[in-house]
Amino acid sequence: MVTADSNKQATPERFVNAINAHQLTEAMKAAVELEVFTAIAEGNGTAAMIATRCQCAERGVRTLCDFLSIHAFLTKEGTEYALAPDSALFLNRHSPAYMGTATEFLLAPHLREGHARLTEAVRRGGSALGETVLEPENPYWVKFAQAMMPLMRMPAEVMAAELRKGGEAHKVLDIAASHGMFGIFAAKQNPAAHVYAADWKNVLEVAGKNAEAMGVADRYHLLPGSAFETDFGSGYDLVLIPNFLHHFDLPTCTTFMRSMHAALEPGGRAAIAEFVPNPDRVTPPTAAAFSMMMLATTPAGDAYTFAELESILKSAGFARVELAPTEIGLDRLVIAYR
């Protein structure tokens, strides 16, 4: 993200580059689809070598790799390209942390359309797409579960470890479990824990398979249905609510957190992972910018400040709310105590 240099003469350069920002989206998408980062990781350094490996025209590869170098995803020395450290870690298909699949969700036609109709969204104060993202069993969330799993694995592991500092949980509810990572890591790190995963039925098929693959299926239970209508039972000592509240408006969040309060046993914790902007709503940039994703794609969702989350949680009956010091990927972790 760009900072203005007020000593510099005004030129339309920043404006033109901002209008053309979609070029970076398309360049990253093309590079992932064509496996350009992987080709370079395999030792193909020049445009000619990458073109051969990726079955592309050398001219196309040269322009794409120059563009990625301008944006610091590659480096260039003479005619040799190399991977920037984060590209090597996240964009090389052979890396265990590969997350190129995230493009398939982040650039799903539905999300793109919501953004393409942003003028309309600003006029009405909510996504031009209406309620569709939140419809029952929308296959969109199956795609999310599949495509975003690599991006969420590490944060889920960090969050499980952070929560164990406050004591071992034995009955864990995982709301909007999706790929299941958050609950699965809670189960993996504590062999006594049983995890109850809640999500749409079609999405839980993904979570269930992942629980099996990661060896916790015998302590992994499925609760299919709407998070607002399912009877979750009670007696939980930990409820995980990762990246869920931002889809809804404040009253809906409060109603929902009341049901979570009821499901927890006394002393139990609700662990909320969210993009949490500062009170100014413009820092830190990535968390603050997430508000735009919600405006473009949900009827009334938002990136909530800590004060807003605290207000939701207090209204829902929680005794105490704290912001954990550890970052959970791009999220922060808010812990509410019953």
Add this chain to the structure above:
Amino acid sequence: MVTADSNKQATPERFVNAINAHQLTEAMKAAVELEVFTAIAEGNGTAAMIATRCQCAERGVRTLCDFLSIHAFLTKEGTEYALAPDSALFLNRHSPAYMGTATEFLLAPHLREGHARLTEAVRRGGSALGETVLEPENPYWVKFAQAMMPLMRMPAEVMAAELRKGGEAHKVLDIAASHGMFGIFAAKQNPAAHVYAADWKNVLEVAGKNAEAMGVADRYHLLPGSAFETDFGSGYDLVLIPNFLHHFDLPTCTTFMRSMHAALEPGGRAAIAEFVPNPDRVTPPTAAAFSMMMLATTPAGDAYTFAELESILKSAGFARVELAPTEIGLDRLVIAYR
């Protein structure tokens, strides 16, 4: 454009932000369409006031303005937004330098489609759209002439002044005249100059109207047709070739510049305004990135280095080639002497 900080732990933040870069495109487009910058210039500082002025929902405006603040097109103090200096100059409809119309060309569906099909363009080494951009009388260039005029006015004035340092030109040929600004300013600055504007017939209607509005119609002559087929005549002492060569491959540029050499009288100059990347092809960022625009939207165009332009011009018979020190907007000015 982002720089990697190698001391920082690798996170997927840059990758996720790059995939989401299209949000900035849509935010700028929406803000221009809704006249958000203009509303703020008129004294509407809060989201509520801007929402009333722009007939939008306050929530939509707040998220949009926060997003524009994150990207430094606005500033935010408490709940008050203000314009960054370049936004005040270029994006307020009441400013004489307003260039919000540029979005209509830069985000024309055709250009968007070329970028959306970038994977295909990299594979084939040229736009997935084929030749369409270069087809005769494509209305796309009428849109360009209308939408880009505000962006080109100042550079055209600077270029005309720079060229007068090398002597007054009396018979000026303006290639791909478009909005006509480059030739019109040559005529305005030298009352003895006659300008011959070459472009498609439909585009020259725009240039002709502008020449009339700017008081030089009596010395403004139209040469409709393809730049590769029109008989331009001879005896020119100056040929203007602004932002034209980048649409074509090197052999085509060389052939074309031979015809320009023939049209010039001895001692005459060809003045080429172009994005000129350094030999590394990755700096300066905006000029170097223009290669991507050409890959996505033309069959074989490119942003040429000075060495490449010099080679074209020497092959076409020019005696001497120099890079002028003055920047012409985002372009550089290359002058070739017959």
